[in-house]
Amino acid sequence: MPHGCTPDFAYEQQLWERGHYWVAGVDEVGRGPLAGPVLAAAVLIHPPGADVPGVADSKQLTPLARERLAVILAEHLPYALGEASVEEIDQLGIAVASRLAMVRALTGLPHQPTAVLVDGFRLPDLPLEQHPIVDGDARCWSIAAASVLAKVARDRLMDDLDQRYPGYGFARHKGYATAEHRAALTRLGPCPAHRRSFAPLRTEVP
Numbered sequence: 719m720p721h722g723c724t725p726d727f728a729y730e731q732q733l734w735e736r737g738h739y740w741v742a743g744v745d746e747v748g749r750g751p752l753a754g755p756v757l758a759a760a761v762l763i764h765p766p767g768a769d770v771p772g773v774a775d776s777k778q779l780t781p782l783a784r785e786r787l788a789v790i791l792a793e794h795l796p797y798a799l800g801e802a803s804v805e806e807i808d809q810l811g812i813a814v815a816s817r818l819a820m821v822r823a824l825t826g827l828p829h830q831p832t833a834v835l836v837d838g839f840r841l842p843d844l845p846l847e848q849h850p851i852v853d854g855d856a857r858c859w860s861i862a863a864a865s866v867l868a869k870v871a872r873d874r875l876m877d878d879l880d881q882r883y884p885g886y887g888f889a890r891h892k893g894y895a896t897a898e899h900r901a902a903l904t905r906l907g908p909c910p911a912h913r914r915s916f917a918p919l920r921t922e923v924p
Contacts, residue, residue: 725774725862727767729851733833734765738847742831743860744823746816747776747868751893752903752919753886753911754876755801756816759868760823762796762831763860770794773862775855776869788870791863798826799871808915817841823864837861883909 733741746758770790772783779787791797800822802815810818821841824834833847837854854861873892880889886902886909893899893911900918908919 725855725857725859727763727859729835729849729858730763730767730860731765733835733849738831738833739764740829740831741833741835741860742824742827743835743854743858743862743864744820745837745855745861745864745868746820747865747872748893749812749816750895752895752899752913752916753804753888753893753909754872754879755803756807756812756819757868757872757875758800758816758819758823759864759866759871760798760800760820760827760834761791761860761863761867762827762829763863767859768794768863770863773859773866775862776865777855779866781873784866784870784873787866791867795863796828797864797867798823798828799868800824800826804911804913807913811915835861837865879911883911886911 730741740762742760742762744758744760746756748754748756772787776784800819802819807815821844831846835854835858836848836850838850838852840848840850851858851861855865876888876892885906887898891899912919
């Protein structure tokens with residue numbers, strides 16, 4: 719499938735031309751942090767696409783731009799969120815938990831897609847035609863839109879965890895292993911929001 723320098727509808731267009739009306743794009747965020755769940759978003763798109771300018775890989779947008787874009791996307795597109803908890807991450811591993819969150823997002827959609835565009839890897843046991851796309855959030859419009867919605871939703875969730883568990887700085891670093899976060903772990907020890915299976919929690923923090 720062709721692609722350009724910014725996300726476009728080339729991947730979706732090929733599926734529409736093959737008779738797929740509802741196509742879903744799905745992406746997850748939160749594989750790397752030491753704390754918080756992994757969150758996925760799935761969006762539905764049908765021809766001719768969505769007239770929402772500025773969609774890009776969420777990592778390329780400022781927090782304010784992501785927030786504004788997420789509001790517009792939520793108004794224009796059917797979408798759903800899926801989550802895998804810290805407990806599931808520790809029990810199943812982050813790879814399995816990430817796929818679980820993506821499947822949960824897909825099953826929450828208001829319409830059943832007949833084809834799915836996935837960022838990076840296949841989803842086992844998903845009874846739908848699927849197309850994994852490497853760097854899909856930078857190349858495929860529906861995956862990029864999902865990446866924005868997932869990132870904004872997870873950032874809001876980490877803001878909530880910052881209120882529940884003050885002192886760790888979750889609202890600032892969103893659970894990633896920054897120097898501030900590591901210092902807080904040394905000072906306070908882990909809280910229930912932390913992934914005990916992740917280093918340094920597994921090796922350095924009692």
